[in-house]
Amino acid sequence: MRRLLLAALAMLTVLLSGCGYNDFQRLDEQVKSAWSEVLNNYQRRADLIPNLVATVQGAADFEKSTLTELTNARAAVGQIKATPELVNDPEAFKKFEDAQTRLGSALTRLLAVAENYPTLTATRQFGELQAQLEGSENRITVARGRYIKAVQEYNVLARQFPTNLTAMMFGYKVKSNFSVPDEKAIAAPPKVDFSKQKP
Numbered sequence: 001m002r003r004l005l006l007a008a009l010a011m012l013t014v015l016l017s018g019c020g021y022n023d024f025q026r027l028d029e030q031v032k033s034a035w036s037e038v039l040n041n042y043q044r045r046a047d048l049i050p051n052l053v054a055t056v057q058g059a060a061d062f063e064k065s066t067l068t069e070l071t072n073a074r075a076a077v078g079q080i081k082a083t084p085e086l087v088n089d090p091e092a093f094k095k096f097e098d099a100q101t102r103l104g105s106a107l108t109r110l111l112a113v114a115e116n117y118p119t120l121t122a123t124r125q126f127g128e129l130q131a132q133l134e135g136s137e138n139r140i141t142v143a144r145g146r147y148i149k150a151v152q153e154y155n156v157l158a159r160q161f162p163t164n165l166t167a168m169m170f171g172y173k174v175k176s177n178f179s180v181p182d183e184k185a186i187a188a189p190p191k192v193d194f195s196k197q198k199p
């Protein structure tokens with residue numbers, strides 16, 4: 001009886017070693033780690049916004065609608081609870097992604113409008129904030145890239161055979177990933193019209 005039990009345990013160990021359970025644990029932790037890095041970098045960007053708004057408000061006649069848009073976009077981001085579980089909810093993940101995209105667009109517009117105010121852009125404080133925002137955007141891009149790769153590895157494991165059976169058995173679902181906004185517009189080739197150029 002004891003030999004039969006040991007044989008069954010040995011066989012179970014061999015079967016479990018090929019089921020991918022440990023790989024799911026490892027890859028799930030990689031996704032959580034990458035997600036934390038994404039959130040940290042988004043938070044760093046959000047933390048710079050109040051200083052940027054305060055600096056820009058000091059400029060005479062600066063466009064109030066641009067500041068209001070940025071403030072509202074930051075508030076919308078702040079309303080979303082960005083937890084590690086968010087990556088398992090495609091709808092919540094999409095809302096998070098949309099809010100971050102909106103905030104990024106509002107920041108881009110603010111910096112573009114600021115170019116019309118040379119006295120503002122010449123200040124040391126504005127220059128430092130602009131450089132910090134650029135650094136934040138670069139960090140966000142890198143962090144998103146790491147997250148995308150981690151999710152890709154996890155999702156492949158969740159979909160391929162025989163580990164997809166383990167995924168079904170233990171409830172490991174495919175995780176949400178970042179998408180490209182307006183993918184069709186990006187895929188369209190640019191239109192070039194040389195006839196409008198001056199000789």
